[in-house]
Amino acid sequence: MTRIVYVNGEYLPEDQAKVSVFDRGFLFADGVYEVTSVLDGKLIDFEGHAKRLARSLNELDMRAPCDSDRLLEIHRELIARNALVDGMIYLQITRGAPNDRDFAYPARETEPTLVLFTQSKPGLAENPMAKTGMKVISIEDQRWGRRDIKTVQLLYPSMGKMMAKAAGCDDAWMVEDGAVTEGTSNNAYIIKDGTIITRNIGTEILHGITRAAVLRFAREAQMKVEERAFTVAEAQAADEAFITSASTFVMPVVELDGKPIGTGKPGPVAARLREVYLEESRKAAMH
Ligand code: PDD
Numbered sequence: 001m002t003r004i005v006y007v008n009g010e011y012l013p014e015d016q017a018k019v020s021v022f023d024r025g026f027l028f029a030d031g032v033y034e035v036t037s038v039l040d041g042k043l044i045d046f047e048g049h050a051k052r053l054a055r056s057l058n059e060l061d062m063r064a065p066c067d068s069d070r071l072l073e074i075h076r077e078l079i080a081r082n083a084l085v086d087g088m089i090y091l092q093i094t095r096g097a098p099n100d101r102d103f104a105y106p107a108r109e110t111e112p113t114l115v116l117f118t119q120s121k122p123g124l125a126e127n128p129m130a131k132t133g134m135k136v137i138s139i140e141d142q143r144w145g146r147r148d149i150k151t152v153q154l155l156y157p158s159m160g161k162m163m164a165k166a167a168g169c170d171d172a173w174m175v176e177d178g179a180v181t182e183g184t185s186n187n188a189y190i191i192k193d194g195t196i197i198t199r200n201i202g203t204e205i206l207h208g209i210t211r212a213a214v215l216r217f218a219r220e221a222q223m224k225v226e227e228r229a230f231t232v233a234e235a236q237a238a239d240e241a242f243i244t245s246a247s248t249f250v251m252p253v254v255e256l257d258g259k260p261i262g263t264g265k266p267g268p269v270a271a272r273l274r275e276v277y278l279e280e281s282r283k284a285a286m287h
Helices: 022-026 047-060 067-081 157-164 210-222 234-236 268-284
Strands: 002-009 011-013 033-041 087-094 113-120 134-140 171-176 179-183 185-191 195-198 222-226 239-244 247-255
Touching: 002 067, 002 247, 011 033, 011 067, 022 087, 033 047, 033 268, 047 087, 047 195, 047 210, 067 113, 067 195, 087 268, 157 171, 195 210, 210 222, 210 247, 210 268, 222 239, 234 247, 239 268, 247 268
Parallel strands: 134 171, 134 247, 195 222
Antiparallel strands: 002 011, 002 113, 033 087, 087 113, 171 179, 179 185, 185 195, 185 239, 239 247
16 A cells, blocks of 8 residues: 655655755754554544644744644545555654745744654554563763754654664663753653653754653652753663653663663663553543
8 A cells, every 4th residue: 555645735656755855944944843653543643743733833933834623634544545544744844945045044934844644553563562661771862952843853852763773772861961861752740759750842852742741640649850951871770661752652771881770671660651651541532
């Protein structure tokens, strides 16, 4: 089955979908994106993603191509046209394609580019990594300063994944001024004496939609949560660690820079949070 993607008002087979060489996403990484997961053909936390998207656009003074009801309609249409059961929907908006390359923003009337496509991941919620846990390395955080805006400037996170791969690991946690900011494409957490510790929100990290939900469920379950910076040494001495993101949900981390965390196996708190997150998200998922 050929994948059907959405480009600027049209649903097209993926090999017929095109954007201009002058597109500012292509030339300047002048674009924002969202990744929303789909389980059993239903959208997980669409509203959270739509809200963050609106914030990203606003922070960059970028025009929205349409409202969030229309975006929801396109998400649903793509799920239907591609018979998507489990996977993700990637959405990208750029400042459009003026007719030349110019650092200055184009005129406000320039139509933004809107692209969406599905990624099928059968059994997304049954990722075997949840049983074994991930190994991560720490690397210097060399990204720009507005990581709260979900832009498509992903070269450094991409380099980070390659550094992790070269070290025989699954991902990298980025470190700035001695403290962990976040993973290359996820938020980072440690657990010590039953307390969940994760970086406070600000411009240094992306305000994860999964993060917000997981912290809400943790607090509802009377677990202690501390939103603050933590070091690599503190993480290595923690009882457990994990990450969250739309595509991995809650995923245990069992090793950091070659040192086992806790028992070196996925811990009970991370496992419980994963279970609760999946259960609650499935209940609230949108058709
Ligand atoms: N990444 N931090 C960064 C740097 C991210 O890129 C992401 C998401 C997150 C987690 O955010 P959320 O829970 O809203 O997915 C945190 C997506 C999944 C990606 O780039 O594929």
